[in-house]
Amino acid sequence: MTMRPITIWDEYFRQYLTPIYMASAMFIVGMVFGALAIETLTRADILSLSRYIHHFITIETSTTPPYATIFQPALIGNLKILGLFYILGISVAGMPLVLVALFFRGFVLGFTGAFLISSLHWQGVVLAIITLVLQNIFILPALILVSGVALGFSWQLIATKGQTERSSLVQKFGAFTTLVILMALVIIVGSAVEAYGSPFLIHIAGRWGI
Numbered sequence: 001m002t003m004r005p006i007t008i009w010d011e012y013f014r015q016y017l018t019p020i021y022m023a024s025a026m027f028i029v030g031m032v033f034g035a036l037a038i039e040t041l042t043r044a045d046i047l048s049l050s051r052y053i054h055h056f057i058t059i060e061t062s063t064t065p066p067y068a069t070i071f072q073p074a075l076i077g078n079l080k081i082l083g084l085f086y087i088l089g090i091s092v093a094g095m096p097l098v099l100v101a102l103f104f105r106g107f108v109l110g111f112t113g114a115f116l117i118s119s120l121h122w123q124g125v126v127l128a129i130i131t132l133v134l135q136n137i138f139i140l141p142a143l144i145l146v147s148g149v150a151l152g153f154s155w156q157l158i159a160t161k162g163q164t165e166r167s168s169l170v171q172k173f174g175a176f177t178t179l180v181i182l183m184a185l186v187i188i189v190g191s192a193v194e195a196y197g198s199p200f201l202i203h204i205a206g207r208w209g210i
Contacts, residue, residue, distance in 0.1 A: 015152065016148055016151075016152040016153075019150075019151035020149070020152075022099075023099075023147045026102045026106070027103070027140075028106060029106065030103035030104060030106025031106040031109055033103075033110065034106060034107035034108060034111035034113075035110040035113070035114035036114075037107070037111050038111060046115075046119060049119070050120070053116070053119075053120070070195040074191045075188060075195075078190065078191050081101070082146060082183060084101060085146045085147045085150045085180075088101075088150055088154065089147075089149065089154050089176060090153065090173065090176075091157075092154065095151055095154045098147050098151055102143075102144070116128045116132075126205055127202070130205065131198050134193050134198055135191070135197070135198060137190070137193075138193065139186075139194075141186075142183035142186040142187050142190070145183060149176055153172060156172065
């Protein structure tokens, strides 16, 4: 029986499985805390945010979405986070900051999704799918993968000793940089969905009474 050939990337990611799991867990914890944070809102806060959402939907429904003006800031914002993970990964003191950034990202998404669903019910589910889920199908896996490898690489910088290990570390740095470039391409796709797909679907959903 022949064994399945192990690709270079399979072998590369295998050594970072634990930090990738850690990154995923921290993001999930942030989402949970974000979802629970809506319990701290007062009735006035909920009403104010609900009015803002309805006003936003009304504007999106009655006007043509400004796709081009959304894409650039969305792309720049997502690439900044990717670049932050890259910089933190190649710095010795980057590990705790990577986890903090992941927690905050999860908190924001968890809070937003939970608020939409709790305040708008089934319409909120539709809006959460349109505004949060679609683009993050691309963006989140890219960010979590890079952040997990950043955690592992940062630890390797601390633990590396000897000339042979330093030579191997240079190769790993090259692979990490290549990974970041590839995930930047994925993020471009996710940002395009965020800028073009989500506003268009909100425009359509608003006309359907959502």
